[in-house]
Amino acid sequence: MGHVVVIGAGQAGSSCVARLRNKGFDGRVTLIGAESWPPYQRPPLSKAYLMGEMALERLYLRPESFYSEQDIDLRLGERVQSIDIGAQTVDLGDDVLRYDELVLTTGSVPNRLPDAIGGALEGVHVVRDLANVDAISPRFASGARVLIVGGGYIGLEAAAVAAKLGLNVTVVEMSERILQRVAAPETSDFFRALHRAHGVDIREGVGLKTLLGEGSVTGARLSDGSEIDVDFVIVGVGIHPGTDVAEAAGITIENGIKVDEQGRTSAAHVWAAGDCTSFPYRGGRIRLESVPHAIDQAECVADNIMGAGQEYVAKPWFWSDQYDVKLQIAGLNTGYDRVVTRKVDADSVGFWYYRGDTLLAVDAMNDPRGYMVGKRLIEAGKSPDPAVIADPETDLKALLRE
Numbered sequence: 590m591g592h593v594v595v596i597g598a599g600q601a602g603s604s605c606v607a608r609l610r611n612k613g614f615d616g617r618v619t620l621i622g623a624e625s626w627p628p629y630q631r632p633p634l635s636k637a638y639l640m641g642e643m644a645l646e647r648l649y650l651r652p653e654s655f656y657s658e659q660d661i662d663l664r665l666g667e668r669v670q671s672i673d674i675g676a677q678t679v680d681l682g683d684d685v686l687r688y689d690e691l692v693l694t695t696g697s698v699p700n701r702l703p704d705a706i707g708g709a710l711e712g713v714h715v716v717r718d719l720a721n722v723d724a725i726s727p728r729f730a731s732g733a734r735v736l737i738v739g740g741g742y743i744g745l746e747a748a749a750v751a752a753k754l755g756l757n758v759t760v761v762e763m764s765e766r767i768l769q770r771v772a773a774p775e776t777s778d779f780f781r782a783l784h785r786a787h788g789v790d791i792r793e794g795v796g797l798k799t800l801l802g803e804g805s806v807t808g809a810r811l812s813d814g815s816e817i818d819v820d821f822v823i824v825g826v827g828i829h830p831g832t833d834v835a836e837a838a839g840i841t842i843e844n845g846i847k848v849d850e851q852g853r854t855s856a857a858h859v860w861a862a863g864d865c866t867s868f869p870y871r872g873g874r875i876r877l878e879s880v881p882h883a884i885d886q887a888e889c890v891a892d893n894i895m896g897a898g899q900e901y902v903a904k905p906w907f908w909s910d911q912y913d914v915k916l917q918i919a920g921l922n923t924g925y926d927r928v929v930t931r932k933v934d935a936d937s938v939g940f941w942y943y944r945g946d947t948l949l950a951v952d953a954m955n956d957p958r959g960y961m962v963g964k965r966l967i968e969a970g971k972s973p974d975p976a977v978i979a980d981p982e983t984d985l986k987a988l989l990r991e
């Protein structure tokens with residue numbers, strides 16, 4: 590059945606090759622990864638693994654032996670330099686592989702601070718891969734002073750781990766509030782209060798002007814004119830899709846590698862899945878940065894390589910762990926005009942996003958039932974009356990039967 594080459598041995602790449610074999614694909618399969626570890630899960634990198642509570646092997650998505658047992662040629666520590674679409678080849682620098690079908694699962698690249706404001710100083714870190722976290726971990730010692738630039742999920746998760754380990758933590762967020770890009774003010778308020786209760790200094794509406802230090806970072810000057818001393822810095826200012834190799838090959842990029850409903854790129858025999866793609870969604874085009882999306886889209890692509898001809902229907906969900914709070918998010922809140930609060934008990938609350946009468950998304954804190962019911966309602970296109978949701982007496986599960 591030919592040779593399928595997958596570039597990017599992360600969540601999506603691993604899911605794609607496993608699915609091919611699971612569905613009986615008996616051609617040649619090659620999975621190429623620039624990192625030196627077998628495919629692993631990233632979420633614990635800013636949670637349990639950073640906390641030192643998870644062994645390396647438990648990060649691996651599949652046992653190392655899986656790939657050889659499944660006759661998957663896993664080539665680690667190798668970066669694809671270029672793709673020749675006409676010749677149907679990928680160039681690894683010291684080797685060239687011919688493909689019949691090519692899948693791009695090249696993930697995302699963390700945004701970094703410009704060198705001009707100290708981005709290249711020693712002690713300035715990002716949290717994207719294992720190498721990053723292994724470099725940060727030794728600095729997570731009680732009493733150390735860390736500045737976290739950016740109050741998104743990854744920055745806040747790192748802040749939570751640091752605070753739990755006894756570091757002095759400052760978070761600067763240049764927007765008006767933390768989580769502004771992804772959540773309602775209610776969710777921002779919840780997490781601000783949570784972090785402050787753990788001693789984290791959260792400064793909103795305050796940007797980083799420049800980092801200070803000769804060689805290594807020793808401080809930071811902020812946009813409000815204040816200066817703080819720091820021992821190290823974590824930069825959590827978002828990511829951009831890993832499109833460079835695709836773009837150089839002439840593949841269409843539109844906020845990520847542009848794919849159609851089935852995961853095909855603009856080039857014949859080239860597919861893409863995961864963080865690196867933008868794909869059709871409810872009449873528009875979106876990009877998602879989440880594990881469930883990476884798995885589902887990659888499996889859909891594998892099925893389509895085998896001729897299934899099916900459309901990928903994203904069912905967005907996401908989670909974040911901070912202290913003893915588990916946040917679960919169902920749906921996408923884009924375009925919401927109203928947030929309904931459902932207070933379950935002292936530790937559990939849900940924020941339900943509506944546009945008009947339509948339920949769009951749910952942020953559920955320590956409320957697995959609210960999350961689960963919200964997710965199923967959204968997927969079924971059902972929108973309960975907001976007053977019913979706000980009433981803590983409502984039996985949520987009954988709403989699924991209506």
Ligand code: FAD
Pocket residue numbers: 596597598599600601602621622623624630631632633634635667668669670694695696697716717718743831834862863864865877878879880881883906907908909910
């Ligand atoms: P990746 O897993 O990033 O894999 C892409 C791989 O491709 C990388 O290993 C890269 O090195 C490789 N690659 C790129 N270019 C080349 C090339 N030219 N040649 C060879 N290899 C190449 N999502 C959630 O749903 N919940 C969470 O709680 C959550 N927490 C997260 C915490 C952290 C710290 C991070 C970094 C991410 C988190 N995410 C979370 C996001 C989630 O991990 C990603 O959405 C997911 O990993 C995307 O999978 P992917 O396969 O598209 O990309």
